Amino acid sequence: MNAMNDQLAADAGLGDAEDDDFDEVFEAPDAELPDHRYLDRELSWLAFNQRVLELAEDPNLPELERANFLAIFASNLDEFFMVRVAGLKRRIVTGLAVPTNVGRAPTDVLADISRHAYELQLRHARAWSDLVRPALSDAGIEIVDWDDLTDAERDGLSEYFADHLFPVLMPLAVDPAHPFPYISGLSLNLAIRIRNARTGRQDFARLKVPPMLPRFVEVPGSGEISRYLRLEELIANHLDHLFPGMEVLDHHAFRLTRNEDVEIEEDESENLIQALEAELLRRRFGPPIRLEITDDMDDVTLDLLITELDISDQEVYRLPGPLDLRGLFSLTDERRPDLRYAPHVPTTALAFQPKETSGRADIFAAIRKSDVLVHHPTSPSRRACRPSWSRPRATRRSWRSSRPCTAPRATAPSCRRSSTPPRRASRCSPSSR
DSSP states (O other): OHHHHHHHHHHHTTTOTTOOTTSOOOOOOOTTSOTTOSOOHHHHHHHHHHHHHHHHHOTTSOHHHHHHHHHHHHHHHHHIIIIIIHHHHHHHHHTOOOOOTTSOOHHHHHHHHHHHHHHHHHHHHHIIIIIIHHHHHHTTEEEEOGGGSOHHHHHHHHHHIIIIIGGGOOOEEEBTTBOOOOOOTTOEEEEEEEEETTTOOEEEEEEEOOTTSOSEEEOTTOTTSEEEEEHHHHHHTTHHHHSTTEEEEEEEEEEEEEOOOOOOOTTTOSOHHHHHHHHHHHHHTOOEEEEEEETTOOHHHHHHHHHHHTOOGGGEEEEOSOOOGGGGGGGGGSOOGGGSOOOOOOOOOGGGSOSSTTSOOOHHHHHHHSOOOOOTTTSOHHHHHHHHHTSOGGGOSOOOOSSOOOSOGGGGGGGSOOSSOOSSOOOOOTTOO
């Protein structure tokens, strides 16, 4: 049997001196090449997100676009932790981690990720507080604090709290009868310490900031200047409505990121749909991988969160507030075109332009002559592709009216799709048949 295997290997060319398919891959040292010429995959991604942050720091960009880049940076970093960092930690815990593409140990890479990500998050917070927020204020969009409001403005926001916030808020206290509540991933929460005024007993409560409401609440009566208050600050100044008979000692914002990486063994799963459903359900209860807290959080509250969430000190990120700047996406509703990029007017490629003003261009005739490069962010796709729709109507599979239907309901069936092409484009009139 061994002789037969050797003969087969010889016939296949395996084991020859010229065969290098199974040789160990190594790179000969070269003194002329730098030692750190290869970039780690994860750290390279952080460098990419840093370039997004640099766009937000650029004073030459419009103010709302800079705020949008801050939100993009925050959203990108959340996904990076949920997938890339979570996958790396899972492989380390299960013992399946291998050296990275640059030959470094996974634990060393994880330490570098924590350090670089923390530096970027601090820089992100400074960019908001020192650069973008003042620039928006100068442009007429103010993000104010509760102490900056007048009594009339506070009364208006209190009405908003009573009508829209109070019905959806659900504080959860922690005591011997009520265990620590489940903290959903990427949710913004308030950690509240309260004291019973009658017994003097102190308790901990968690309050989730409703994600379905706007993160920035417009201050009523702002006039020409748009003024907004952060939703969590509005809630924090009305905690006495949520804890009647209790004394609110302190409150701090925190945010948890969970492992939401999806891992499905397609070859081993008998039913792929069921496996996917089970994996999506598991994502909601993935282990915590990052805890963001405000820099003013006391040690008592922090120790409780670390203990209950079973998280390490390396996974705690103490940051200047506010947390979760993805809420800046909501500022895109501001109708301030002067604070955005100038609208881009696309142009049609010369080969696709009709020769006559009232004529139509033939896209197929144009590409028969030569190739045409069309860049759709610059060239309008509708105009570039419309000539192909003007081919003989017999090639169409179904037809839909190109104009809104004006026929009465009794004749509405004439406006439905037809499997056969009509003689002319259907106009949906009572006399169409």
